[in-house]
Amino acid sequence: MKNIPVVMIIFGGSGDLAHRKLYPALFNLYEQGLIHDNFAVIGTARRPWSHEYLREQVSDAVHETHSEVNENDLATFASHFYYQSHDVTNVEHYETLKNLAQELDDRYSAQGNRIFYMAMAPRFFGQIAQHINDQHLTSTGFNRIVVEKPFGRDLTSAEELNKQITASFDEDDIFRIDHYLGKEMIQNILPLRLTNPLIKNVWNNSTIKNIQVTLAEHLGVEARGGYYEASGALRDMVQNHIFQIITLLAMPEPKDLSSKSIHAAKQKLLDSLIIPNEAEIAKHFVRGQYLGSDVTFGYRQEPNVAEDSNTETFVAGEVKFGKGPLAGMPIYFRTGKEMREKKNRIDIVLKHMSNQYGQAHSNNITIIIDPDMQIYITINGKKINTPGIRRENLAYQFTKEEQGKVPDGYERLLHDVFVNDSTNFTHWSELKNYWKFIDVIEEAWQKDNENGQEPEQYLPYRMGPKAANDIFDSPTERWIYD
Numbered sequence: 001m002k003n004i005p006v007v008m009i010i011f012g013g014s015g016d017l018a019h020r021k022l023y024p025a026l027f028n029l030y031e032q033g034l035i036h037d038n039f040a041v042i043g044t045a046r047r048p049w050s051h052e053y054l055r056e057q058v059s060d061a062v063h064e065t066h067s068e069v070n071e072n073d074l075a076t077f078a079s080h081f082y083y084q085s086h087d088v089t090n091v092e093h094y095e096t097l098k099n100l101a102q103e104l105d106d107r108y109s110a111q112g113n114r115i116f117y118m119a120m121a122p123r124f125f126g127q128i129a130q131h132i133n134d135q136h137l138t139s140t141g142f143n144r145i146v147v148e149k150p151f152g153r154d155l156t157s158a159e160e161l162n163k164q165i166t167a168s169f170d171e172d173d174i175f176r177i178d179h180y181l182g183k184e185m186i187q188n189i190l191p192l193r194l195t196n197p198l199i200k201n202v203w204n205n206s207t208i209k210n211i212q213v214t215l216a217e218h219l220g221v222e223a224r225g226g227y228y229e230a231s232g233a234l235r236d237m238v239q240n241h242i243f244q245i246i247t248l249l250a251m252p253e254p255k256d257l258s259s260k261s262i263h264a265a266k267q268k269l270l271d272s273l274i275i276p277n278e279a280e281i282a283k284h285f286v287r288g289q290y291l292g293s294d295v296t297f298g299y300r301q302e303p304n305v306a307e308d309s310n311t312e313t314f315v316a317g318e319v320k321f322g323k324g325p326l327a328g329m330p331i332y333f334r335t336g337k338e339m340r341e342k343k344n345r346i347d348i349v350l351k352h353m354s355n356q357y358g359q360a361h362s363n364n365i366t367i368i369i370d371p372d373m374q375i376y377i378t379i380n381g382k383k384i385n386t387p388g389i390r391r392e393n394l395a396y397q398f399t400k401e402e403q404g405k406v407p408d409g410y411e412r413l414l415h416d417v418f419v420n421d422s423t424n425f426t427h428w429s430e431l432k433n434y435w436k437f438i439d440v441i442e443e444a445w446q447k448d449n450e451n452g453q454e455p456e457q458y459l460p461y462r463m464g465p466k467a468a469n470d471i472f473d474s475p476t477e478r479w480i481y482d
């Protein structure tokens with residue numbers, strides 16, 4: 001790998017994301033030689049930490065995520081980290097930061113390259129972007145900015161944030177990160193669709209009946225009640241992760257695999273995204289909230305959550321497009337906290353075909369994203385010694401060793417930022433479409449709230465609200481994973 005000179009500034013350097021994801025990922029990139037001698041990382045946050053203390057934190061973060069560590073490498077790696085106590089609202093602090101970045105740029109010959117990483121509470125993103133511009137923090141080499149989700153909380157606020165960021169950065173230099181796009185099995189969707197004649201030939205709305213995307217979590221909101229109250233499952237999981245998955249499933253074939261062609265194909269699809277009307281929302285969308293048990297809190301009892309909160313911890317719904325290979329075909333999704341088990345999966349349900357064996361039979365293609373990685377196709381054959389049809393799975397699996405080699409999504413995506421590959425990042429025009437869709441659902445739910453209609457309460461550690469079983473277009477449809 002080529003060594004890429006850069007000074008990286010992480011806003012939120014004392015935070016959980018930096019500790020759990022960014023520092024270990026950067027260490028792995030360091031070990032592979034992508035960043036080596038000519039880099040420095042400035043961690044910023046309000047706390048009065050020292051460089052030394054940050055380095056200890058970085059070292060702890062690496063130890064916590066690696067079973068074996070080369071201690072010499074780690075010590076040298078950590079020595080490239082600097083801490084700057086920073087109040088994002090204070091103009092003078094940006095001056096200090098700018099001077100430190102320049103000093104480190106000289107010391108490490110970073111060639112004026114900068115990466116700014118927004119890894120803190122989203123309410124500060126706009127302000128930071130504004131100050132990067134007003135205080136001229138960008139430099140003479142490449143200037144890239146990585147923005148964590150959520151990018152706004154509706155279309156209007158996203159537009160405002162985008163305006164603030166584009167004052168200093170071109171669209172090509174804005175990396176709106178969605179960690180699902182760094183997951184192995186999400187990156188497997190296009191190769192699966194495009195390289196298998198067996199699959200490619202059935203990838204159309206006359207053969208596929210529906211697609212079902214399930215992102216189920218076992219955990220509740222834990223300590224994130226404050227954030228979650230302002231978000232809910234729709235903004236937290238659907239606006240980004242679920243929509244990105246659906247886009248990859250439904251987009252037309254890209255001309256080639258360049259970032260430009262992939263984004264162009266995505267855009268073609270998203271221009272035909274069908275925005276549901278009120279009646280469709282009432283029929284095809286369900287929101288839920290988990291109840292407590294003897295040993296767990298219900299959502300409304302969680303810390304920093306209002307006692308009468310209507311924030312949804314579960315949502316199921318339907319997406320349709322007017323164009324593309326799956327035009328007009330329902331794509332169902334659901335996601336929730338405190339579900340039976342952690343399971344991220346995609347079920348592609350093929351239409352039934354009546355046949356000489358009496359019953360109508362079909363095939364499903366299932367992609368398991370987490371916690372295991374797997375693809376399987378359900379096929380039919382004959383039962384041994386008795387009449388009838390037996391169903392078996394043909395599986396594409398990974399060995400334990402292979403699973404162990406799969407890099408964390410953040411490592412992959414950070415790598416992409418360094419090498420300027422924006423294939424697996426969200427383009428502004430995509431995001432705009434996602435927000436348009438989300439906004440109408442939020443508005444409909446707001447009206448429901450005003451009419452006293454609350455999210456359906458569901459028992460924890462099951463499959464979510466019962467009403468989620470009734471969102472389908474036709475009575476012959478049901479959740480394949482239940």
Ligand code: BG6
Nearest residue numbers: 149179215217236237241344370
């Ligand atoms: C995050 C959400 O984006 O994704 C969290 O904010 C959620 O609420 C998480 O728990 C799930 O990610 P993963 O990779 O564990 O499926």
